[in-house]
Amino acid sequence: MGKPWISIGYRGRGKIIIGERGIFMLNEFKKFALKGNVIDLAVGVIIGGAFGKIVSSLVNDILMPIIGILIGGINFADLKYIITPASGDIAEVAILYGSFIQSVIDFLIISFSIFLFIKLLSSRKKKEAEATPAVTEPSQEVLILEEIRDLLKSNQSVK
Numbered sequence: 001m002g003k004p005w006i007s008i009g010y011r012g013r014g015k016i017i018i019g020e021r022g023i024f025m026l027n028e029f030k031k032f033a034l035k036g037n038v039i040d041l042a043v044g045v046i047i048g049g050a051f052g053k054i055v056s057s058l059v060n061d062i063l064m065p066i067i068g069i070l071i072g073g074i075n076f077a078d079l080k081y082i083i084t085p086a087s088g089d090i091a092e093v094a095i096l097y098g099s100f101i102q103s104v105i106d107f108l109i110i111s112f113s114i115f116l117f118i119k120l121l122s123s124r125k126k127k128e129a130e131a132t133p134a135v136t137e138p139s140q141e142v143l144i145l146e147e148i149r150d151l152l153k154s155n156q157s158v159k
Helices: 020-033 036-071 097-131 140-158
Strands: 005-011 014-019 081-084 093-095
Touching: 036 097
Parallel strands: none
Antiparallel strands: 005 014, 081 093
């Protein structure tokens, strides 16, 4: 039946013991983690994070200053609605809607870029599907005719 427990190393003063079921789960996890889909997903998350930083810099450092100049010299980062002004040791309480506008523009650019990327991928997949001829299954009549042909051939070979 095999060993019910397998020792895989030491921890402190005692052994770390994992059952055969645990070894099976570790092997199953290894297969899962090394699948192409999981690795592709991890790469996508890393690239997405970097892309988000690039778009944020584009919005904050390039687009918003240009939009601010076109509107009349407004710095969007400074736009706010003061609810309670600062007095003494108490800081002001304000709604920073300029920062929110920058985040919305950030989101719109990222979502539009992702939309274009998905559109590109789907059109490429559609072209590949159209280029590959679809294998059609023979109709019932064709299957019956092939069966009759095979029977006739087998009868001729018997004679």
